[in-house]
Amino acid sequence: MEFGVERLPNTRLIYPMDFDKQIARRGTGSLKWDKYPEEVLPFWVADMDIESPAEVIEALHKRVDHKVYGYTNAPQTTVDAVVNYLKNTHQFEVDPEWLVWMPGLVPAINVATRAYGQPGDAVLTWTPAYFPFLSAPGFAGQQLQVVAFEFNSTTQQWEIDYEKMEAAVTPETKLFLLSNPHNPTGKVLTRDEMIGLGEFCIKHDIILCSDEIHCDLILNDKPHVCAGSLPQEILDRTIIMMSPSKTYNLAGLCCAYVIIPNDAVRLKFRNAARGIITEVNCFGYAGCEAAYTYGEGWRRNLIAYLNENLKLLDDTVASSLPGIHGYPMDATYLAWLNVEGLDMKDPAGFFEKAGVGLSDGPTFRGRGHVRLNFGCPRSQLQEGLDRMQQALKA
Ligand SMILES: Cc1ncc(COP(=O)(O)O)c(C=O)c1O
Numbered sequence: 001m002e003f004g005v006e007r008l009p010n011t012r013l014i015y016p017m018d019f020d021k022q023i024a025r026r027g028t029g030s031l032k033w034d035k036y037p038e039e040v041l042p043f044w045v046a047d048m049d050i051e052s053p054a055e056v057i058e059a060l061h062k063r064v065d066h067k068v069y070g071y072t073n074a075p076q077t078t079v080d081a082v083v084n085y086l087k088n089t090h091q092f093e094v095d096p097e098w099l100v101w102m103p104g105l106v107p108a109i110n111v112a113t114r115a116y117g118q119p120g121d122a123v124l125t126w127t128p129a130y131f132p133f134l135s136a137p138g139f140a141g142q143q144l145q146v147v148a149f150e151f152n153s154t155t156q157q158w159e160i161d162y163e164k165m166e167a168a169v170t171p172e173t174k175l176f177l178l179s180n181p182h183n184p185t186g187k188v189l190t191r192d193e194m195i196g197l198g199e200f201c202i203k204h205d206i207i208l209c210s211d212e213i214h215c216d217l218i219l220n221d222k223p224h225v226c227a228g229s230l231p232q233e234i235l236d237r238t239i240i241m242m243s244p245s246k247t248y249n250l251a252g253l254c255c256a257y258v259i260i261p262n263d264a265v266r267l268k269f270r271n272a273a274r275g276i277i278t279e280v281n282c283f284g285y286a287g288c289e290a291a292y293t294y295g296e297g298w299r300r301n302l303i304a305y306l307n308e309n310l311k312l313l314d315d316t317v318a319s320s321l322p323g324i325h326g327y328p329m330d331a332t333y334l335a336w337l338n339v340e341g342l343d344m345k346d347p348a349g350f351f352e353k354a355g356v357g358l359s360d361g362p363t364f365r366g367r368g369h370v371r372l373n374f375g376c377p378r379s380q381l382q383e384g385l386d387r388m389q390q391a392l393k394a
Contacts, residue, residue, distance in 0.1 A: 186329030255284025
């Protein structure tokens with residue numbers, strides 16, 4: 001393994017994990033921190049204020065020490081790490097030929113839109129939605145079709161409404177964009193729901209794009225149903241998007257991949273990306289390989305830490321943030337908060353003035369909501385929640 005790291009006998013003891021550590025990110029070109037002046041703590045874009053696993057950092061140092069950073073194809077060791085990870089973690093046996101490496105999933109979403117539809121065609125998705133799902137069709141001269149993903153307060157579940165889906169779909173619809181687990185609601189889809197969606201796509205001759213970037217951030221015991229485990233007839237029209245970036249906090253390394261089992265479907269994707277999408281950089285591959293090879297212990301500790309953060313958030317919302325309520329969530333470090341009870345025109349602006357930078361619900365087509373990123377040291381979350389509490393009291 002040329003650029004990987006040797007497995008140390010007990011990485012946990014050698015590399016203690018300190019999720020409580022405060023890390024100064026302001027002034028580092030951080031998208032998250034440098035958006036705001038000093039007095040605002042950011043809880044918006046989906047990266048964490050947490051150091052990546054030490055094994056990833058060590059692999060990156062090793063790659064730096066090679067001192068040559070030329071154009072890079074995926075090293076065989078990285079491909080093996082991805083194939084093993086998909087097999088062992090998600091029971092998805094992948095032929096390495098099916099992998100299409102990408103410098104990010106946002107470009108992949110936009111490539112998919114162009115690969116499967118022409119100007120005038122349409123892309124269907126649920127709202128609230130991760131905002132690049134909403135913008136990709138317009139960028140490609142296509143229509144955006146949305147169906148509300150409704151929260152049923154009786155079942156306490158986000159539910160798929162097939163009547164509305166049938167009403168929204170048209171012969172122009174060529175692609176369904178799914179976030180699985182779902183950002184921003186944090187819902188994990190069941191096998192039945194995944195199959196139902198796949199059958200809907202077969203019925204209407206639509207490509208199913210399952211963006212599974214959050215699939216290793218499940219906070220409870222619900223299993224992730226990888227679209228790769230769906231019946232062949234569905235798999236043949238499915239593209240699966242993955243990346244270690246959310247789980248291991250590697251977004252700036254720009255390494256992601258799309259798994260496309262069907263040859264014709266993959267060819268369309270590759271053709272649409274041709275000449276536009278760059279290779280992944282050498283550090284992205286090194287980080288991806290180390291994360292998948294050595295990161296599992298770190299990941300489990302992260303999940304435990306995030307669950308404690310979520311508990312702090314839920315308890316505070318219930319006890320001290322009147323007019324706000326959350327929803328039961330299965331996955332991600334992104335909490336979707338209902339702020340309709342505050343009866344404010346601009347709740348995100350209100351909290352920003354109080355020193356808390358949240359994602360604004362309307363960006364996701366989720367009016368009356370804000371999204372709070374709790375992937376940070378607990379003291380930082382506590383400070384943000386204290387500020388929200390003070391602002392509401394005032
Ligand atoms: C569902 C989903 N897809 C893709 C991305 C971004 O992917 P990338 O950073 O690889 O472009 C995010 C980031 O929050 C996301 O939530």
